[in-house]
Amino acid sequence: MFDFKLLCKYENARCGLITTAHGKIQTPAFMPVGTQATVKTLSPEEITKTGSEILLCNTYHLYLRPGQKLIEKMGGLHKFMNWQGPILTDSGGFQVFSLKGLTKITDDGVMFQSHLDGSSHFLTPEDSIDIQQSLGGDVMMCFDEPPPYPSVNEHLKKSLERTTKWEERCKKVKTNENQALFGITQGGTDQRLREESTRQIVEIGFDGYAIGGLSVGESTSLMLEMTEISASLLPEKKPRYLMGVGTPEDILEAVKRGVDMFDCVMPTRNARNGSLFTSHGRINIKNAAHVDDQRPLDENCQCYTCKNFSRAYLRHLFMSGEMLGLRLNTIHNLTYYQQLMVMIRESIQNKNFSGFAEEFGKI
């Protein structure tokens, strides 16, 4: 079961509602990344309290450990990790990109060397879907090949053609009606190839469409340009997902161009590295300036962290390497992101999106 309703629009920005077997998702939505069936440091209850409605988990990582069979035996990913809300599983395609050096790509699939023990694994688009069906996520992603930036057009073209074929194969072997399957558009940073990829993927036909291969080193303006090209060619009635993006500013700009879904490690990873988002800009909690600061991180934030702890204490926890610091920081950053999404959705509904975006840009 999967449904997307477009509720309202403000210029190209959209507000919608996705319905899955495990619940509804208001869009534009931000999905925290829970690679290994956990959003690092948080319990499912804490994740829910940040306002998150859907999580992203990773096929490649879960395939290597604890393994497809085990998760299947434990009743699927939702039950295994005790997250009752919707889950999107990434295909492992990104690992083709990020584990470069440990992979070898052929038309049939990708040879991976496990980053855990060095063992070799061959993953095909069919395998990826098979694993994702075992995991039981509400949204599955096609197995794709995001080319690095920069790449010569010749390589982009070849990679694009391969990705399109892989996605056809993904669609072909998908059998579970309860799980949606999203296609992913590629094409690097070449305008013509972006268009070509988008047309091909739409032609195959999916439940939703992702814009992939961006935010891999190119400039923000180029990333947004490519996003705009893809988004403009995607069907109005299907959700659009910009993979791996991004900063709060990136998200706002992408929503402006018609994107509905996002995921990014930024709020969670930055939290663990002491970089925190506030309504007055980013702050680095390590900085000596916060050593005796009694104020909360963000007086405008209603999260557990801001309601209960001072910057001085958060700095102390971080400097001492205490786990609680990582958790409190993660709770805050995710809440910040989800609050941003709430404000984006409200401003679209209230027809005040551009005003909001402009105000936000001043931070």
Next chain:
RNA sequence: GGAGAGGUUCCCGAGUGGUCAAAGGGAACAGACUGUAAAUCUGUCGGCUUAUGCCUUCGGAGGUUCAAAUCCUCCCCUCUCCA
């Protein structure tokens, strides 16, 4: 009282004549992080300053030498063992 070991830049600790402002950790300070090989990584870390420069610094004071953290003399202090 006797025997032995040792005092190095904020801390630990390497360094036994020049290539030493002094390895390596840690701490501290700052920065990065975009479908998570990330509680990670990078830079700075005596001063002046930016030069193949000068000054200060290896417990203290002298000395040997063209040259000393490194060798010699005396002194101060720590630790271990034996009385």
